[in-house]
Amino acid sequence: MRKRYILKNKIWIIIFLLAIIGSLLISVSMKKAEESTVLYSYQINRKTNYNVQLKENNFYDQNILSEKESYPSNLIEKIQLNYNYSCMGNKRSDYNYIYNITADIVGTYEDKEIWRKNYILTKSTTSTENATTTLEITPEINIDYQYYKNLVNSYAEANNLLIDAYLEVKLNINIVNNIETVEESQELADEIVVRIPLNNSVTEIEQEYQEISSDSILEPKTLTNKDASSIILLVFGILCIIMALILVILKIGRRTISDKEKYKKNISRILKDYPELIVTVANRPNIDQLNLMRLIKLSDLVDSAEQNKTNIIHYELYKNKKSILYVITGKFVYIYVVTSEEIE
Numbered sequence: 001m002r003k004r005y006i007l008k009n010k011i012w013i014i015i016f017l018l019a020i021i022g023s024l025l026i027s028v029s030m031k032k033a034e035e036s037t038v039l040y041s042y043q044i045n046r047k048t049n050y051n052v053q054l055k056e057n058n059f060y061d062q063n064i065l066s067e068k069e070s071y072p073s074n075l076i077e078k079i080q081l082n083y084n085y086s087c088m089g090n091k092r093s094d095y096n097y098i099y100n101i102t103a104d105i106v107g108t109y110e111d112k113e114i115w116r117k118n119y120i121l122t123k124s125t126t127s128t129e130n131a132t133t134t135l136e137i138t139p140e141i142n143i144d145y146q147y148y149k150n151l152v153n154s155y156a157e158a159n160n161l162l163i164d165a166y167l168e169v170k171l172n173i174n175i176v177n178n179i180e181t182v183e184e185s186q187e188l189a190d191e192i193v194v195r196i197p198l199n200n201s202v203t204e205i206e207q208e209y210q211e212i213s214s215d216s217i218l219e220p221k222t223l224t225n226k227d228a229s230s231i232i233l234l235v236f237g238i239l240c241i242i243m244a245l246i247l248v249i250l251k252i253g254r255r256t257i258s259d260k261e262k263y264k265k266n267i268s269r270i271l272k273d274y275p276e277l278i279v280t281v282a283n284r285p286n287i288d289q290l291n292l293m294r295l296i297k298l299s300d301l302v303d304s305a306e307q308n309k310t311n312i313i314h315y316e317l318y319k320n321k322k323s324i325l326y327v328i329t330g331k332f333v334y335i336y337v338v339t340s341e342e343i344e
Helices: 002-034 145-159 225-273 298-307
Strands: 037-055 076-109 112-121 125-138 140-144 164-179 186-197 212-220 279-280 291-294 312-318 320-330 332-338
Touching: 002 225, 037 320, 076 145, 076 186, 125 164, 125 186, 140 298, 145 212, 225 279, 225 312, 225 320, 279 291, 298 312, 298 332
Parallel strands: 279 312, 291 332
Antiparallel strands: 037 076, 037 212, 076 112, 076 125, 076 140, 076 164, 164 186, 312 320, 320 332
């Protein structure tokens, strides 16, 4: 018995170890597969600053107001808008780039766009920066605010519409980046957008862009030795898990078969030892109104049947798994349950 108990424990220990080893191998292989060499990393900074020039008036001490304030729309003459775009990489590269500034009048009615008119404010500028880690673009533009405001008023009057409108001023950038550690050139299209309301009594300029972003260029995905080793670890990990599952299935299956055989042996022995006392029935006896007494020893049930000169009723509750033996006497019913457990 002790050897059998030790053997059972050894099998469960082996199953547990296989499952742990398999999980660890799969985890390590996944991490190795995710590892990639960074060929180039960079950060992009986007920024705008501006000042607002007012018309000659008797209300302000100075006609040029700084940014991030509120401005009376009817007094605005022009807005000087300065862009600052920079790309900083961790390795030297050649930048070929082109940029221009455009503006769109966007008119909306009930939150739906109904009018858009595009303007090219600057010609496209093409340039190159060689063997550098930093590219910086700093154009500026003067916005004739009243010109666009008057266009919106004319549109609204001509169409008899009370619209909301704004001017979307955009720095458009296209970069071809030839990096020394990367075989193919990298293309990047980017923009910095500023929104200027055109039909509010008070104008507040809004920035419509992400100020800072970063990214990396990783080595191309090819089957390297590192990738091959991660695949091997993954395969071994999966095999360990499969072996653990097979052992669990065999263990459970073997236990089920063993329990079935023990039960059949127990019930056969009982039926053979007491053929004159036991009556096998197909339907479970109705004992709802009786007092139930469960006995631990089979001998006690046999003694009760003999003393009361009654039969032992045998009913198989679960086929090849569990039977119940009944002795019914007056208001009492004595039962003994037969399973795969050793009969006492």
